[in-house]
Amino acid sequence: MIVTTMLSFILTINDFNIVYVMTRGGPGTATQIFATYSYQVAFSQLRWGRGVTICLFVVPILVLGIVLISRYLLRDRK
Amino acid sequence: MRPSLRLATAAGMLVFLLIVLVPFWWIASMSFKTYEQIQFATSIYVPKPFTWENYTGLWSDTRFPLWLRNSLVTALVVTLTTTVVASLAGYAVARLRFPGREWMASLILVLYLIPPALLFIPLYRVLAELGATNHLSSLFLSYPTFTVPFCTWLLIGFFKALPDELEEAALIDGAGRVSAFVRVLLPLAAPGLVASAIFAFTLSWNEFLYALVFIQDEQAITVPVGLNLLIYGDVFHWGQLMAASVITTVPVVALYVFIHRWMVEGLVAGSVKG
Numbered sequence: 001m002i003v004t005t006m007l008s009f010i011l012t013i014n015d016f017n018i019v020y021v022m023t024r025g026g027p028g029t030a031t032q033i034f035a036t037y038s039y040q041v042a043f044s045q046l047r048w049g050r051g052v053t054i055c056l057f058v059v060p061i062l063v064l065g066i067v068l069i070s071r072y073l074l075r076d077r078k
Numbered sequence: 079m080r081p082s083l084r085l086a087t088a089a090g091m092l093v094f095l096l097i098v099l100v101p102f103w104w105i106a107s108m109s110f111k112t113y114e115q116i117q118f119a120t121s122i123y124v125p126k127p128f129t130w131e132n133y134t135g136l137w138s139d140t141r142f143p144l145w146l147r148n149s150l151v152t153a154l155v156v157t158l159t160t161t162v163v164a165s166l167a168g169y170a171v172a173r174l175r176f177p178g179r180e181w182m183a184s185l186i187l188v189l190y191l192i193p194p195a196l197l198f199i200p201l202y203r204v205l206a207e208l209g210a211t212n213h214l215s216s217l218f219l220s221y222p223t224f225t226v227p228f229c230t231w232l233l234i235g236f237f238k239a240l241p242d243e244l245e246e247a248a249l250i251d252g253a254g255r256v257s258a259f260v261r262v263l264l265p266l267a268a269p270g271l272v273a274s275a276i277f278a279f280t281l282s283w284n285e286f287l288y289a290l291v292f293i294q295d296e297q298a299i300t301v302p303v304g305l306n307l308l309i310y311g312d313v314f315h316w317g318q319l320m321a322a323s324v325i326t327t328v329p330v331v332a333l334y335v336f337i338h339r340w341m342v343e344g345l346v347a348g349s350v351k352g
Contacts, residue, residue: 014193035195
């Protein structure tokens with residue numbers, strides 16, 4: 001249960017495909033999310049460092065999710 | 079179970095099935111409609127008149143066959159490399175004793191959980207330095223970054239579930255490590271191998287972000303990106319888009335149906351002692 005929830009959480013927060021294909025983050029920035037924004041900054045504006053920095057903002061949230069999942073999955077191995 | 083409860087369960091399942099299946103019906107029916115039918119929303123649920131023009135148009139007017147070939151080549155190459163690497167890695171982590179083994183197993187899981195959306199810019203720079211962008215080889219190199227950890231994870235559980243005695247017996251009978259692995263363990267792990275191969279295939283078949291970022295050349299793009307290109311500005315050729323979706327979905331569905339039983343067996347066997 002925890003695993004499923006966290007997995008779908010991680011997958012959703014990093015989704016790119018659906019948002020990019022349907023709205024490209026527009027109209028304006030109404031549907032912009034991490035992945036699409038970093039893509040836009042890095043590849044349309046060619047500001048690579050900034051694009052990577054945007055990605056790094058998700059890392060704390062991700063680490064939380066990953067720790068929770070791996071704790072659960074690795075529990076019985078110890 | 080009480081009859082009323084059973085009825086409620088059935089109704090719930092039916093609703094769920096509808097939610098899952100209606101989009102597929104929508105795609106399939108739309109792919110057989112003419113342009114006018116789609117634009118003016120006549121005969122919404124069933125294509126009437128029924129037409130193949132979207133499929134023939136897709137095949138001759140666009141570069142779809144080429145994209146399909148690219149996707150297929152990529153998926154096959156990635157599946158092959160993934161299966162070889164992941165089975166060796168899975169075997170090593172499950173069976174060989176070396177320092178940092180448990181630690182490495184956890185690391186593989188963590189690596190799998192790191193999403194592609196974080197990695198695409200650094201990977202792009204690396205591949206650009208290597209001169210691999212704009213070519214299918216960039217996908218051969220980058221897709222294993224997410225298929226290998228997952229399949230290794232799957233196969234570790236699988237190899238652990240096989241009894242040690244089998245391998246020991248082979249070793250006593252004069253087989254080396256390698257031939258014991260190839261002749262005894264691999265055949266026994268076949269369901270796991272099939273499961274991981276299917277995962278690798280599906281993941282690389284559906285991948286969009288890396289394919290979009292690494293390849294701009296219209297000769298070398300894969301189907302998901304190609305589908306995106308079929309939208310010309312504000313003009314949506316829904317019929318052709320849907321026909322393309324049907325063509326790309328069918329092989330995967332067929333694969334799943336065909337190997338379904340092995341799949342389930344592989345997943346279950348891998349998960350119990352994972």
